[in-house]
Amino acid sequence: MSNGAVGETVLGVIGGSGLYDIDGLENTRWVKVTTPFGDPSDELLTGELAGRKLVFLPRHGRGHRIPPSELNFRANIHALKQLGVTEILSVSAVGSLKEHLPPGSFVVIDQFIDRTFARDKTFFGSGLVAHVALGHPVCGRLGDLIEQALVELDIPHQRRGTYMVMEGPQFSTVAESNLYRSWGCDVIGMTNMPEAKLAREAEMCYATVAMVTDYDCWHDGHDHVSVDAVIKVVVANAGKARSLVSALAPKVARREGPCAQGCHTALDNAIMTAPGHRDPAMLEKLSLIVKRTLG
Numbered sequence: 001m002s003n004g005a006v007g008e009t010v011l012g013v014i015g016g017s018g019l020y021d022i023d024g025l026e027n028t029r030w031v032k033v034t035t036p037f038g039d040p041s042d043e044l045l046t047g048e049l050a051g052r053k054l055v056f057l058p059r060h061g062r063g064h065r066i067p068p069s070e071l072n073f074r075a076n077i078h079a080l081k082q083l084g085v086t087e088i089l090s091v092s093a094v095g096s097l098k099e100h101l102p103p104g105s106f107v108v109i110d111q112f113i114d115r116t117f118a119r120d121k122t123f124f125g126s127g128l129v130a131h132v133a134l135g136h137p138v139c140g141r142l143g144d145l146i147e148q149a150l151v152e153l154d155i156p157h158q159r160r161g162t163y164m165v166m167e168g169p170q171f172s173t174v175a176e177s178n179l180y181r182s183w184g185c186d187v188i189g190m191t192n193m194p195e196a197k198l199a200r201e202a203e204m205c206y207a208t209v210a211m212v213t214d215y216d217c218w219h220d221g222h223d224h225v226s227v228d229a230v231i232k233v234v235v236a237n238a239g240k241a242r243s244l245v246s247a248l249a250p251k252v253a254r255r256e257g258p259c260a261q262g263c264h265t266a267l268d269n270a271i272m273t274a275p276g277h278r279d280p281a282m283l284e285k286l287s288l289i290v291k292r293t294l295g
């Protein structure tokens with residue numbers, strides 16, 4: 001199907017720390033995908049959930065081999081698009097920047113602050129320049145469906161929240177953590193940018209469910225974050241994340257038109273480079289991304 005049409009959708013799931021595969025899928029196959037931007041983090045797991053295609057990608061690769069700054073976000077998003085994914089659920093472990101969000105809480109993210117600086121953040125470049133809108137960086141419709149699924153599963157959650165994206169891989173200092181708190185951020189992690197930006201450029205709906213694993217390092221009453229603590233909480237909550245995927249899949253199975261927020265038409269009016277000045281090699285490299293809008 002072309003993006004924006006009424007019809008069937010394909011859910012893609014990007015699994016974060018501790019979520020390296022998905023159970024309950026039938027007819028599964030790990031598929032190797034190559035892209036014009038290099039290789040994704042791993043093979044992608046395709047399968048069926050209740051008769052519907054689902055694609056899963058472990059963000060850091062199976063065995064957690066790739067650190068945040070070395071993730072090939074462009075290849076990951078491109079590979080999902082190649083396999084027909086139209087809507088992406090990102091599952092992420094995060095630190096809490098709010099007292100009322102203890103480890104084990106789920107937050108359906110609706111905003112980001114991107115403080116990353118060592119990552120390729122766009123598919124576009126010299127010879128084909130584009131500026132997509134990002135005021136609402138996640139898809140509100142997909143966020144609502146995630147919330148419905150969490151309600152049905154009786155999983156306590158917060159519907160909205162701002163995810164502060166840091167470069168890492170080291171965790172924050174106390175001064176940084178307090179700065180982000182003073183900015184009103186709810187949670188902190190290292191991976192959702194530029195992932196969300198690239199999903200928008202690729203005209204895919206993207207939404208994040210963040211699983212709180214720690215209180216970062218600002219809270220006097222709690223130990224500072226450690227990998228050990230993160231993994232313990234992720235393992236304890238992995239079942240909930242998997243149930244969420246199962247409950248969400250049928251809800252995103254069909255859409256009645258283009259995403260009202262414009263995720264599926266994000267490139268309309270975004271490409272700046274005049275037709276006569278577009279680099280044919282860039283057009284070729286970006287053909288999967290731009291074919292809906294440029295033909």
Ligand SMILES: CSC[C@H]1O[C@H](OP(=O)(O)O)[C@H](O)[C@@H]1O
Nearest residue numbers: 016017068092093189190191230
């Ligand atoms: C092991 S804690 C740090 C690691 O976990 C989060 O990754 P993800 O969003 O893929 O779950 C965080 O951003 C760091 O990459």
Ligand SMILES: Nc1ncnc2[nH]cnc12
Nearest residue numbers: 093094095188189216225
């Ligand atoms: N406190 C934290 N900071 C950054 N990324 C995280 N992922 C999980 N906890 C985190």
